[in-house]
Amino acid sequence: MREILDIQKQLMPDLMDIMKKRYSILQHILVSGVVGRRTLASSLDMTERVLRGEVDFLKELGLLESDASGMKISESGRQLLEDMQPIIKMAFGLTDLEDSIAKAFHLTNVIIVPGDSDTSIFTKKELGRAGAAALRKYVSKDDIIAVTGGSTMAQIANNLAISSSMKGSWFVPARGGLGESVDMQANTIASIMAKKTGGKYRLLHVPDHLGEEAYQSLIQDPQIQEVVNAVRSCRIVVHGIGDAMVMARRRKVDSETTSSLRGDGALAEALGYYFDRQGNVVHKMPTVGLRLEDLQRVEVVIGVAGGKSKGEAIASVLRHGQEDVLVTDEAAALEIMKHV
Amino acid sequence: MREILDIQKQLMPDLMDIMKKRYSILQHILVSGVVGRRTLASSLDMTERVLRGEVDFLKELGLLESDASGMKISESGRQLLEDMQPIIKMAFGLTDLEDSIAKAFHLTNVIIVPGDSDTSIFTKKELGRAGAAALRKYVSKDDIIAVTGGSTMAQIANNLAISSSMKGSWFVPARGGLGESVDMQANTIASIMAKKTGGKYRLLHVPDHLGEEAYQSLIQDPQIQEVVNAVRSCRIVVHGIGDAMVMARRRKVDSETTSSLRGDGALAEALGYYFDRQGNVVHKMPTVGLRLEDLQRVEVVIGVAGGKSKGEAIASVLRHGQEDVLVTDEAAALEIMKHV
C-alpha cells in the first residue's frame, strides 16, 4: 500500500507535492463551504494565478463547482477527499516528521524512509538509496566530497550510479584510519563511490595505532598534506552516525579510554568524534583529516543513519549543530523526536 | 491497493500519463540493452526532443546511465521496473482493453471502469461517474444533447454537476415514450441533467400504447414537431444499451412481438431499436424522436452500459457501427472481447 507510493515517488519525485497541493485545495474548499479564489489563495499561501490554474484543472475533473458566488466542492470531490484521507495520512505522516525534526535542529532538509534499519535489511537498503539521492541532489560539478566509513555509508556507495554531474568530483575519506575493518573503511567507501559515479578519488593511508613520533612525521609528509588539504577544503561531507559504545568496541579502543568515554557520558560517534547527550565533544580519535571546526566552512553536511537503536545517538550529534541534511529512517526519527 | 491508483487517476490524470510514459521508456531501454536516443524515439513514437527531456530526467534520478555508446538501465532502474510491474498492470490493464475494443469496433474512445455493475452497486456508480466525465469532455457551448432512459443514464445524471460549459446546452430525450417507468424515462433523465448542469431542456410527451390515428395526429402537433426537430439536429447522443429480452419485458411488450423478437434473434436494445448478434435492426419501437439514420449526422454518439450480462448486447450494438464513444465496465468489456 505504502509501497506503491514509494515506487511512484522514485519515478515522479514531484508527485507528492502535486498530490498534497491538490488535496489541500480541495480540503480547504470543503471546510470553507463556498469560498472565493483570492480568499483561498491567501489562506493557502499561493499566488492567485497559480491557484487559479489548479482550480480550473480541478473544475475540469468535476471535483469542484463554481458560480458567481464562489467555489464549492462537488459530490465527487467530497467523495474523493474522503477516500484520500488514509492515503494522505500514510503519505505525509513522514513528511510531517521530517518537518518537525528539521525545525527542532535547524536543518535545511530531512529525509525519512519508512521502516527500521535495525530489523529490516530492506529499510537499510532504502536508507542507502535515499542517501545516494540526497548526495546526488546537492553535488555540483568538480566538488570535493568527504565521506566516512560504516555499513550505512557502504549502502550509499552501492546505490550511486554513473552520473555526469559527479564526473569531475573528488571523493576523499573525511578522516584517516579509524580502526574499522577494511571493507567499511572511509578509504574503501570513497574509492567505491568514485568508481560507481565515474569520479576521482584520493586516499589517506594512515595506519592505526601509530606511535606519537611516527604520527608526527607522517602528517608532515607532502603527499599526505596534499590530501589533508583537499579534505579540509571539501564542499560536501557525507557521514554516518554511530552509538558511542558500539563504535568503541568495533574499533577496539583500549579499556582505559572506553571507561573514560563511559564516564564522560559519551553517547554518539561521528567523524571520529564522540559526543555526549548535550552534543558536546568528549573525545576524539587521534588521526588526520577533517576537524570538527572545519565543518563550519563546509557547505553541505549530510548525516546518514537509521535504526531505532541509533535514535538517541543521532539526536546528540544533531544537537551539536553542524548538520545541514539528515537522512534517517522512521524508527530512528521517532526516537529522535523523544529527545527534542 | 488498486483504490489508491483509482484515486490518483481522479486527482491527477496527467501524472498517470507521465508515469506510463516514463515506465515504457525504461521498459524499452531494459529490453533493448543498450540503445540510442533516436532509435528509441522512433520505436516509442515520440519526437527525439521529448524523449531527450525524459531521459535527462531519468538520468538525474539515477534510473538509467548513458555514455557515448548509448543508454542502458541502471541497477536501481531495473529494480524499480520490476517493482512497478504489478502497479502498471493494475493501473493500465484496463487501458489495454480499451484500446483493443476501440480498434475492433472503430470507436474513437473507450472508457472502462473496474468491476462488474451486475454485482457491485459501486461499479455502477463509477460507471455513472465515468459517463458524466465523458459527456463533460465532449460537450461544447450551446450543444443539443439527446439522452435515453434507464438506470445507467440515471447514474450519469446523478454525477453531473453545474458547469459553465453546459450552461447553454439543451437536454432532450432521444425518443418519446418507450414504456419505461417514470423515474427512468428519457424525459426525466433529460430534465435532471439540465437541472444539475444549469442547462435547459425540452421534453417529448408521447403517451405509450397510442393508437395509430392518435399517434399520427400527435406527431403533426407543432409543439412536438419543434422538439423532434431539435432532437434530430442534436450534436451529442448519450444512450444506454440493454439486453433485448430484458427490455421487452420491462416495457411490457406484447407476447406476439416478444416471440417475433426471439425468432429474429434480437439480442440488444438501444434507442428503441432491437439488434441481432450481427448488429442488424430487427425491430423498432413505435415512437417519435431520433431515428437510427439520424445518428450518421450526429457528431458524438456515446453508449454507456456495464455488467457482465450486457456484454454480448453491447457487442451487438457496437457491431451496428454508429457508436463513437463507449463507456463500460471491466466485466462487460471482457465479454465484449469474446465477440470480436
Place this chain on the structure above:
DNA sequence: ATACCCGGGACATAAAACGTCCTACAATGG
C-alpha cells in the same frame, strides 16, 4: 443603495518545452 467579493477575461512576461541541427566520439563491419 452601496460596498464588497466573486469568477473569468485579457495581456505582457517569464519560463519551460520543443524542434532542429551540429559536433565529437565510439563501435562495427568490411
Place this chain on the structure above:
DNA sequence: CCATTGTAGGACGTTTTATGTCCCGGGTAT
C-alpha cells in the same frame, strides 16, 4: 585501417505553457 553508422550532448531559435497583474460585470450581504 578506414568508412559508415549510431551515439550523447551542445546550441539556438521558436513555440507553448505558466505566471503575475489588472480589470470588469455580476451577484450578495449589509
